[in-house]
Amino acid sequence: xxxxxxxxSLSFLGIFFLLFLPNIIKPKQVFNYPQLKTNERxxxxxxxxxxxxxxxxxxxxxxxxxxxxxxxxxLKENQEIEVEGKVTEYKQNLxxxxxxxxxxx
Amino acid sequence: MLLEILVLILALVLGIFAGLxxxxxxxxxxxxxxxxxISLPLAFIPPLASLIFIVSMSITHTFLDFIPSIFLGAPDxxxxxxxxxxxxxLNKGGGYKAIxxxxxxxxxxxxxxxxxxxxxxxxxxxxxxxxxxxxxxxLIFASLYLIIKERKSKLFALIVFFLSGFxxxxxxxxxxxxxxxPLLTGLFGSSSLITSLMKxxxxxxxxxxxxxxxxxxxxxxxxxxxASCLAAPLxxxxxxxxxxxxxxxGSDLTGETNRxxxxxxxxxxNTIVAGLSFITLYSIKKARTGTALALSKVLNSLxxxxxxxxxxxxxxxGLVAFFLTIYIGKLFAKNINKFNYKFLSLSVLIFLTIxxxxxSGFxxxxxxxxxxxxxxxxxxxxxxRTHLMGSxxxxxxxxxxxx
Numbered sequence: 001x002x003x004x005x006x007x008x009s010l011s012f013l014g015i016f017f018l019l020f021l022p023n024i025i026k027p028k029q030v031f032n033y034p035q036l037k038t039n040e041r042x043x044x045x046x047x048x049x050x051x052x053x054x055x056x057x058x059x060x061x062x063x064x065x066x067x068x069x070x071x072x073x074x075l076k077e078n079q080e081i082e083v084e085g086k087v088t089e090y091k092q093n094l095x096x097x098x099x100x101x102x103x104x105x
Numbered sequence: 106m107l108l109e110i111l112v113l114i115l116a117l118v119l120g121i122f123a124g125l126x127x128x129x130x131x132x133x134x135x136x137x138x139x140x141x142x143i144s145l146p147l148a149f150i151p152p153l154a155s156l157i158f159i160v161s162m163s164i165t166h167t168f169l170d171f172i173p174s175i176f177l178g179a180p181d182x183x184x185x186x187x188x189x190x191x192x193x194x195l196n197k198g199g200g201y202k203a204i205x206x207x208x209x210x211x212x213x214x215x216x217x218x219x220x221x222x223x224x225x226x227x228x229x230x231x232x233x234x235x236x237x238x239x240x241x242x243x244l245i246f247a248s249l250y251l252i253i254k255e256r257k258s259k260l261f262a263l264i265v266f267f268l269s270g271f272x273x274x275x276x277x278x279x280x281x282x283x284x285x286x287p288l289l290t291g292l293f294g295s296s297s298l299i300t301s302l303m304k305x306x307x308x309x310x311x312x313x314x315x316x317x318x319x320x321x322x323x324x325x326x327x328x329x330x331x332a333s334c335l336a337a338p339l340x341x342x343x344x345x346x347x348x349x350x351x352x353x354x355g356s357d358l359t360g361e362t363n364r365x366x367x368x369x370x371x372x373x374x375n376t377i378v379a380g381l382s383f384i385t386l387y388s389i390k391k392a393r394t395g396t397a398l399a400l401s402k403v404l405n406s407l408x409x410x411x412x413x414x415x416x417x418x419x420x421x422x423g424l425v426a427f428f429l430t431i432y433i434g435k436l437f438a439k440n441i442n443k444f445n446y447k448f449l450s451l452s453v454l455i456f457l458t459i460x461x462x463x464x465s466g467f468x469x470x471x472x473x474x475x476x477x478x479x480x481x482x483x484x485x486x487x488x489x490r491t492h493l494m495g496s497x498x499x500x501x502x503x504x505x506x507x508x
Contacts, residue, residue, distance in 0.1 A: 004485035007478045011268060014475030018275035025280070040280040086278075092402075 027084050033065040036087045036094040043084045044096065045104060048077050059095075070098035080104045109151070116154035117161050117418065121425055124165025129173060129433065139399030153414060155403040160383060160415050161422035163396040167214070167376040168426035169433065171207040171368075175200055176437045177453055190364040198312045201438035205319050206365055208430050210372020213330050214337075215423040217373065218380035221338055222416070225384045229342065233389045240343070241505035247346060247354065248498050254357055257487045265483045265492045270499025272479055276472050277500055285395075287461040287473035292493045295473070296480025298454045301446070308446055311438035316431065321365065329369040332356055337377035341393055342385045344505075345497035348374045353491050376423070383415045 027043040030036060046062030060068040060075060068083050075081065084100040139159060175191030194203040236243070248266060255262035269292065276288045336355030340346045351374045356367060382394040387407040392398035404411060461473035476496075483493055 004482065007481040007485060011272075011475060011478040011482050014471075014478060015268065015272045015275055018279065018472065018475065019271065021275070022278055037280070039277075039284075 030066070031064055033094070036066070036096070038087055038089050038094065040087045041085070042087055042096060043082065045080070045082045047080045048075060051075060051077055067093070067095040068098050068101075069095055070101060073098070073101055075101070112151060112154050113157055116157040117421065120158040120161030120418075121165045121422055121429075123158070124162040124422070124426065125169055125429060125433075127162065128166040128169025139396045152404050153411075156400060156411060156414060157418050159396050159400050159403070160418040163379045163383075163394075164215075164376065164419050164422040165426040165429070167372075167379045168208065168211045168423070168430045170375070171204060171372065172430070172434060172437055173453075175203045175207075176441050177449060190367050193364065195308060195311070195441075198309045199314070200308075200311045200441065201434055202312070202314045202319065203368055204430065204434040204438075205314065205316060206321075206368035207372030207375075208427065208434075209319070209321060209326075210329065210333075210369040210374075211376040211423070211430075212427060213326070213333065213369070214373040214376030214380070215419065217330070217333055217337070217377050218384075218419060219416070221334075221377075221381060222384050225338070225341075225381060225388050226412075229385070229388050233342065233391075236342075237505075238507075241502050241507075243343060244345065244498055244502045244505065247343075247350065248495065248502070250357075251350060251353055251489075251491055254353065255488055255492070257489075261486045261488050262492045265479075265486065265488060266495035267499070268482070268495070269476075269479055269493045270495035272472075272476060273496030273498075273500050274503070276476075276496070279468055279472075281465050281468045281472070283464045284469070284472065287465050287469040288476050288496060290457050290461060291473040291476025292480040292483075292496060293490065295454055295457050295477040296484055298450045298457075299477065299481060300484050301450045302454070308442045310442050313435055313438055321369070325363070325366050326369070329366045329373060332366075332370050333373040333377060337374040338381060340374070340378050341381035342389065342391060344393060345494065345501035347494055347497070348378050349491045350494055351378065353489065380419050383419075384412070387412050387415075 022041060025041060027041040028035075030042045030044045036042065044062070044064065044066055046064045046066060048060055049063050050061040052059040057069055057071045058073055058075060060070065062068065062081075062083075068085070080103070082102040082104050083096055083098050085096040085098040087094055088097050089095075139162075171191070175195055191200070191203040194200060252259055252262045252266060272292075273288065276284045332352075332355030336351035337348075339354075340348065340351045348371070352367070352371050355374065356370055379394065379396070382392070382397040383400065386392055386397045386401055390401075390406075392401045400407075407415075458470070458473065462470045465472070480490070480493060483490055
């Protein structure tokens with residue numbers, strides 16, 4: 001009984017900590033596409049060279065060969081932006097799913 | 106031409122050998138080898154050879170992976186339900202018999218793969234787009250069904266489902282490699298080993314029952330076969346629904362199953378899921394297992410030639426694996442009572458811990474420890490370990506939800 005309560009408590013605490021952990025881990029600064037790794041939280045700065053608009057999201061290409069996806073954002077070519085997000089894979093290509101975008105121009 | 110054929114035969118032999126290793130060593134899963142394979146520069150390996158290697162490894166693994174589950178109490182997520190019935194037989198000297206039951210199941214599984222292949226080729230592509238729109242509902246229904254069918258406590262089952270679900274969400278959200286390894290090893294492998302260590306067990310001498318003397322009635326065989334047919338194919342194209350859940354659903358749909366039938370069912374479903382996952386890859390271009398995913402990266406698209414080779418490889422590797430399982434099962438049965446069981450369990454536990462660290466780093470080790478406590482909670486609460494698959498089901502439900 002005691003072991004069961006201990007396991008359950010440690011389990012709850014551990015899972016809570018793991019859920020909170022991404023907020024503690026600082027995003028890694030990346031400068032180009034080869035530095036991207038799946039599931040990593042990253043940050044990059046770049047100039048927008050292409051914007052493709054879809055129904056409810058944009059696919060943005062930066063000058064450093066990194067692709068960003070974002071929903072509900074209003075961005076144009078030639079803007080310089082700082083992006084923070086998670087690296088995900090789509091059709092064997094890595095891109096950053098933007099969580100925070102800041103205009104730096 | 107002759108050289109090409111020799112390379113393909115070599116790929117088959119190496120694949121069977123790899124399946125033997127992954128099947129017998131707890132914690133080493135076919136997905137791990139597949140991930141390793143696709144991370145290598147594969148330009149010099151003919152794609153057909155990679156295909157044969159992956160398929161033969163996958164099928165062989167499903168025949169042999171019940172051996173460590175039953176004899177060492179170290180299952181993976183697909184064989185976790187074999188622990189209780191398998192261990193009951195082991196403690197009565199019938200560990201080898203338990204292996205033969207799962208072997209019967211795997212053989213039935215091979216037959217069912219070939220029966221279902223035409224359905225998967227011609228009907229699945231037509232209905233999959235409709236299924237996809239209600240995928241999250243199917244997964245919610247399956248989860249609820251399993252929780253409602255829990256005999257011990259539905260509340261505990263619900264708690265464990267969500268606990269493991271949040272653990273899965275947290276794990277998949279973290280920047281670690283091979284995240285499923287520490288997660289599933291902790292939930293199903295190390296937690297079982299710890300409970301084995303806590304028990305004062307001495308494994309009795311095992312009886313080597315000849316295959317001819319294994320008595321299975323036609324009704325028992327039919328029951329297990331029907332249950333496999335009903336549940337296993339679903340798991341090959343529905344995400345996160347694994348062999349163990351299919352076994353529970355299948356056995357519930359066909360009524361009460363005894364220990365023997367359940368082991369046959371488990372063996373059958375395990376092999377069906379592995380084999381049909383490649384057919385699913387061809388028909389709807391979706392990879393539902395790690396090995397199918399590895400294959401999709403090696404071969405961008407599958408054609409009829411690949412499908413034919415897959416079918417032949419499944420048959421040949423199944424045949425070889427059948428005899429391998431009998432031979433290795435006998436070896437284990439003859440020698441298991443000579444080993445100190447606690448020492449064996451502890452060694453496997455340490456091995457799995459080191460493996461989690463090597464493949465997933467410090468974060469992986471942390472996940473391994475937390476998932477071990479989660480798995481242990483489920484065992485100590487006395488509920489079915491299938492609810493721990495919430496670790497994959499909850500993330501899948503959220504992924505497929507349209508809102």
